[in-house]
Amino acid sequence: MTKQIHVWSDYVCPFCLIADEVIERAIEDDADVEVVHHPHELRPRPAPTLRPEDPYLPDIWQRAVYPMARRYGVPLKLPSISPQPYTDLAFRGAQYAADCERAHAYHRRVMTAFFREDLDIGDRSVLGRLAEDVGLDPSGFDRALDEATYTERHRQALADSASMDITVVPTIVIGTRRIHGVAAEGVIRRALHETAVA
Template sequence: MLSITVYSDFVCPFCMLGEQVLTDAIGNKDISINWRAFELRPYPVATLRPEDSYLPTIWQQSVYPLAERLGVSMQLPTISPQPRTDKAFELLVMAQDKGLDHEYSMRVLRAFFQENLDIGDPEVLVTLAADVGLNAKDARQALENGIYTDRHREALRHAREDMAITSVPTIVVGKQVFRGTPSISQLREAIDLLEA
């Protein structure tokens, strides 16, 4: 099966919006979406706070207009400071092993941007993992014991060094790399080339 890779951070609203454009571009074609980690603010970098001016401004100027255009319901989460995403990405590794990385990633994005859930909380993450068919007990043990920590670190190294990712979403369709949210027409052209 053909696949498209999305490098994302679960606290980036444009990753959720980019997925909608990508899904629209794929349509009924047999193409999978594979999700990869890129933490925008890895520890010890401070995460953003919704009460500061930056996030509300970006949401008013860019996120809400694009979300409305795409028909995606989302709100600026109130969790402050924004959660770190390393633990969510550790469970992404688990989801990748089960072929559930798209379902899991979308569940985490919806939890944060539609349900205002703290995706830095391990118990929330275990519930979200179970929602998409992962074993809750295994997910909890994985987080408690750091089972996927090394693989997550390697995924971050790969994104930064091998792929030179600097922003999310970064969408890789064959040999074409889109930084940010491309138009549906750009994606359709790239998908046509991928299929060819």
């Protein structure tokens, strides 16, 4: 029976990339695990997004992000995009990717594009190239970004996140276990085991 790991994240959260990579390592020998990604916008429109030239981002990256990334062996760097992009467009694209059974690949590509390649994931032309990278039809993807269906599905996903009281990203749910923040590989494996024997 397929076990599921549900992860709530935002594409501009570096801890979410770290969590993704730890989860990938934890499940690499278990073909019966599916990772399901859910959106949670940290700063939805019209709230202002963060700017890397302001003190907050460099400080939190030096104090928390870079040390954790080194601990888990995850390469990433503070993106220079200023202000940081809104992620609603990328998440609408994720809904299309899910319809095309490319959700996981798309999620990973968008996340690594921002934190490893310094690409503006709020730019629809950039998102189109990333979608093509993971095998999506670029024309279909571009149309989907403007379709009311995908906008509504993203809105409903955010409503579901709120109804579950998701306030921290990443939030990882495995069975009845709910984990806030990055979890070590052993924690992920134990939670999967507990779910399997429950």
